[in-house]
Amino acid sequence: MSLNADGAPRRRRGKELENALLDAAWAELTERGYDEFAIDRVATRAGTSRAVLYRRWPGKQDLVRAAVEHNTGEGPAIAPDTGSLRGDVVALLRQTNERRRTLVTVLMTRLGGFYRASGTTLADLAEAGAGDSIMHEVLDRAIERGEVEPGQVSDRIMQLPLHLFRYEALMTLRPVPEQAIEEIVDTIFLPLVHGNR
Amino acid sequence: MSLNADGAPRRRRGKELENALLDAAWAELTERGYDEFAIDRVATRAGTSRAVLYRRWPGKQDLVRAAVEHNTGEGPAIAPDTGSLRGDVVALLRQTNERRRTLVTVLMTRLGGFYRASGTTLADLAEAGAGDSIMHEVLDRAIERGEVEPGQVSDRIMQLPLHLFRYEALMTLRPVPEQAIEEIVDTIFLPLVHGNR
DNA sequence: TATTTGAGATACAGACTGTATCTTATACCA
DNA sequence: TGGTATAAGATACAGTCTGTATCTCAAATA
Secondary structure, three states: OOEOOOOOEOOOOHHHHHHHHHHHHHHHHHHHOHHHOOHHHHHHHHOOOHHHHHHHOOOHHHHHHHHHHHHHOOOOOOOOOOOOHHHHHHHHHHHHHHHOHHHHHHHHHHHHHHHHHHOOOHHHHHHHHOOOHHHHHHHHHHHHOOOOOOOOOOHHHHHHHHHHHHHHHHHHOOOOOHHHHHHHHHHHHHHHHHOOO | OOEOOOOOEOOOOHHHHHHHHHHHHHHHHHHHOHHHOOHHHHHHHOOOOHHHHHHHOOOHHHHHHHHHHHHHOOOOOOOOOOOOHHHHHHHHHHHHHHHOHHHHHHHHHHHHHHHHHHOOOHHHHHHHHOOOHHHHHHHHHHHHOOOOOOOOOOHHHHHHHHHHHHHHHHHHOOOOOHHHHHHHHHHHHHHHHHOOO
16 A cells, blocks of 8 residues: 555555556566566556456456557657658658667567577577578579679668568568569569669 | 277377377467467366476476477478579568468467457557658658659558568667668668669 | 386465455545 | 545455476386
8 A cells, every 4th residue: 555755545546546557567567578467566566456457457468558558659750851852761760760669669578578488589580481591592593694793782682572571471460462472572672683774 | 198999098108298298289379379378278188287298398488489399390491493583582482471380370379469459460560650651751752852753663662661670670679770771771762762873 | 027217197385367345545526 | 514426455265377296107128
């Protein structure tokens, strides 16, 4: 039970209490991760009892969700206007970097335990699925055939098709449609490799 | 306890038992998801007791990891050799599509509960961080300025910088370095938009 | 056949969940 | 200002799951 400075019992209500609860939940989430997140501990941390939490959120996932929303809502992003396309896009990415908190924190809380436990990262798992070295092999053969000039293709461009493919697979959690595969290769990868010949 | 056809008690050992355990774990994982995954239930499903599981894996996460590896290991991917760069890359992506199981299943088991609970997908979260519509706005202004010809930039290319950025952020769970941002914009996005002028 | 290994059963303490019930501080209203 | 309604906070309960420990006995090995 929370006490006043003079030791009298004190009862928070409404928004004040709710904020304290969500802040405590958020702290637990970021400190211990989703796997070890317990309503019990949130209540203790907030200096109240579990009943108060259950009165507001039916279960763990609802509370987690509320805590994430409460602590990451930052309003919509604003389109930068620097006067040039390059400047705008660079500014947009920089801005996203700062606002990245939302997504990354959610992912960390969800994946953190698994990462720690397995010593694996998302990138390792992707790597295991289709090693980036394979693109090296493919490119080397293209160079041998004279399709591509040696040293012309940066690492980032070389990995581009796989990265875009995986991004799409991750976002949709579905097989990537054939049409998307061909679009990636024909309108993005090959033009970059061949310098729009 | 497992029984023989004639009702005599029967004890599996070694690989036979281990496969049964991992199959049971996998079934629990795919049917109920990571959140509800319980060693208890795996043991029951495999027709044995928890002690047998704890003898092999120290805890839940280790068992989950082993089950994922056991049920998705398909050996290393083979570099396709179709005789052209385009053919090779398309084949590689198609092949990855079929092998995608590993990554997607791991993610589903990790994120599935959250998705169900929140009604949010990874794409929604990404979208909330920096709406794709912003790139539209940026591009529109570039067209007004005469930097870009109208109708020249496909949706996929328009979203390319954000997608590559997010892919990198997701994989590393770190801020994307300034140098990577500029590389994405200067060596990939702008060349595609301007047709390598 | 004797010995070793480890499967399978069971019991335990502890943590956490979700529900229910009680007292009482606080807000609101007559 | 005093009475009443609301909900905070405490507590108790049954149930599930965890991780550990201990026991018996089936099966592999020598």
